[in-house]
Amino acid sequence: xxxxxNKIPLDWDALEVGETFEKFEYVLTxxxxxxxxxxxxDPEASFPTIAHKVDxxxxxxxxxxxxxxxxxxxxxxxxxxxxxxxxxxxxxxxxKYLRRGKNYIVTEAVSVDEDGRLIDRVITHELKQPxxxxxxxxx
Amino acid sequence: xxxxxxxxxxxxDVPSLVKEMTQDAINLFEGSAGQEGPSQFTDEDAARETxxxxxxxxxxxxSLTFAIEMLRIYFGGDVFNHSGVVDLRFLRPVRxxxxxxxxxxxxxxxxxxxxxxxxxxxxxxxxxxxxxxxxKGSAIVPNAYLPQEE
Numbered sequence: 001x002x003x004x005x006n007k008i009p010l011d012w013d014a015l016e017v018g019e020t021f022e023k024f025e026y027v028l029t030x031x032x033x034x035x036x037x038x039x040x041x042d043p044e045a046s047f048p049t050i051a052h053k054v055d056x057x058x059x060x061x062x063x064x065x066x067x068x069x070x071x072x073x074x075x076x077x078x079x080x081x082x083x084x085x086x087x088x089x090x091x092x093x094x095x096k097y098l099r100r101g102k103n104y105i106v107t108e109a110v111s112v113d114e115d116g117r118l119i120d121r122v123i124t125h126e127l128k129q130p131x132x133x134x135x136x137x138x139x
Numbered sequence: 140x141x142x143x144x145x146x147x148x149x150x151x152d153v154p155s156l157v158k159e160m161t162q163d164a165i166n167l168f169e170g171s172a173g174q175e176g177p178s179q180f181t182d183e184d185a186a187r188e189t190x191x192x193x194x195x196x197x198x199x200x201x202s203l204t205f206a207i208e209m210l211r212i213y214f215g216g217d218v219f220n221h222s223g224v225v226d227l228r229f230l231r232p233v234r235x236x237x238x239x240x241x242x243x244x245x246x247x248x249x250x251x252x253x254x255x256x257x258x259x260x261x262x263x264x265x266x267x268x269x270x271x272x273x274x275k276g277s278a279i280v281p282n283a284y285l286p287q288e289e
Contacts, residue, residue, distance in 0.1 A: 032171050039167030040204045041158060046220050047207065050200050052172040067179070067189040070199035072274075074226035075207060077219060123226075130179070134191020137232055 010065035012096065012103045012128065020092040021058030030083040046080035047120055054089040055109035055122045069133050071104065072125035078118040086114040094123060103128045145214070145284050147257055153243030156209040162235040165197050168204075192232065199229040202239065202272050206261050209241045214257070214278045222253075227261065227274035238266040243276065254281040 028048065036048035056068075081087060091109035098104070105126050111119040162181075169180050177185040179196060186195045206227055211219040233239055240263070247258040256279050263272035 032173070035167050036171035039164050039169075039171055040201065040208070041164065042204075042208045044211070044216065045204065045208060046211070046216060047204075048171060050204050050207075051168050053174075053198075053200065069190065070229055072226070072228045073199055073203050074224065075203055077207070077223040078221060080220050130189050131191045133196070133232060134187075137192065 007064040008062060010063045010128070012105070015093060015096055015105065017093050017095055020090065021062065024054060024058055024089040024091070025086055026052070026089075027086050028081050028083060033083055047075070047077060049081055049087065049111055049120055050075060050122070054111060055091050055107040055124050056126065057089070058091050059093070059105075059107055065128055067130040068105075068126040068128055069130045070124060071127045074123040076121040078120055079113075081111070081113060081119050087111050087119060088114075102132060145280060146286055147245060147248065147280065149245050149248060151245040153209060153213045153245070153259055155243075156205060156212070156241040158205050158239050158241070160197055160201075160233055160235055160237045160239060162195065165195065165201070165235065168198065168201055190232075194234060196232040196234055197237075199227070199233075199272070202229065202233060202241075202263055203227050205239065205241050206243075206263070206272075206274070206276060209243060209261075210259060210276045210278065213243070213259070214280065218280055218284065219278045222279035223276065224278070225261065225274065225276040227263075227272050229272050231265070231269055231271045233263075233265065233271050237271075239271060240264050246275070251279050254279050254283075255285060256280075 033048045036051050037045045089109050089111050094108035095106035108123045110121050165180050179186040179189045186192050206225045243259040243261045246260045249256050258277045261274045
């Protein structure tokens with residue numbers, strides 16, 4: 001788990017749409033790709049970046065909250081990433097909304113590799129009251 | 140390079156994709172990104188505390204991945220991996236032991252600057268025929284891949 005000492009408790013009302021997080025960089029290794037492909041049971045799965053959840057990584061590094069549940073996710077494929085290349089991710093708060101009394105945050109991220117190739121775009125709607133899952137769907 | 144011609148029509152069914160969800164698969168998916176430590180996906184106690192469920196659930200991103208696989212196979216990687224989009228809403232949890240069937244139907248075709256945008260309605264159902272996810276996917280199919288107009 002990341003450190004929580006310096007994290008800011010989420011104030012949903014104060015959260016600003018458009019807030020852009022510090023860029024995040026990582027190297028996608030062949031081991032990561034192999035592990036992902038085994039997990040999704042698809043030897044040709046081309047976008048292991050999905051599992052890295054990069055759209056919420058920097059949000060989670062900055063803010064602390066009660067957790068979240070993924071309510072909706074969109075993924076745009078541009079170019080499959082290549083093992084061994086460094087990826088740079090830019091992520092931001094794309095939207096927030098209240099629906100049926102529940103708070104949602106929409107994060108968006110774009111990944112680019114070290115050669116400047118656009119890799120993918122991911123947009124995620126997270127419900128910030130995760131205990132609703134248990135209330136609605138039980139054990 | 141031009142691939143095989145795709146004779147795509149509105150209302151065409153996309154070949155379905157069936158996935159057996161296991162805890163091992165979930166653990167590999169989460170672990171592939173170096174995510175360590177207990178989470179609602181990998182640890183029952185964490186799931187109980189965070190979600191209020193008795194067991195773990197799979198990340199919605201796994202369902203997203205499966206929908207992407209279904210459309211990649213349908214359109215071909217040469218097309219889908221460079222223009223594909225999937226937008227999925229998660230309606231029910233997917234748990235270890237579930238069998239999820241992804242289906243799709245072509246719902247729209249429209250001209251695009253780089254070919255034709257083909258849109259597919261996507262549905263995911265578990266073994267009880269409960270819908271776990273719905274959404275849309277699309278890809279831009281180059282004109283060279285489509286039958287020539289008369």
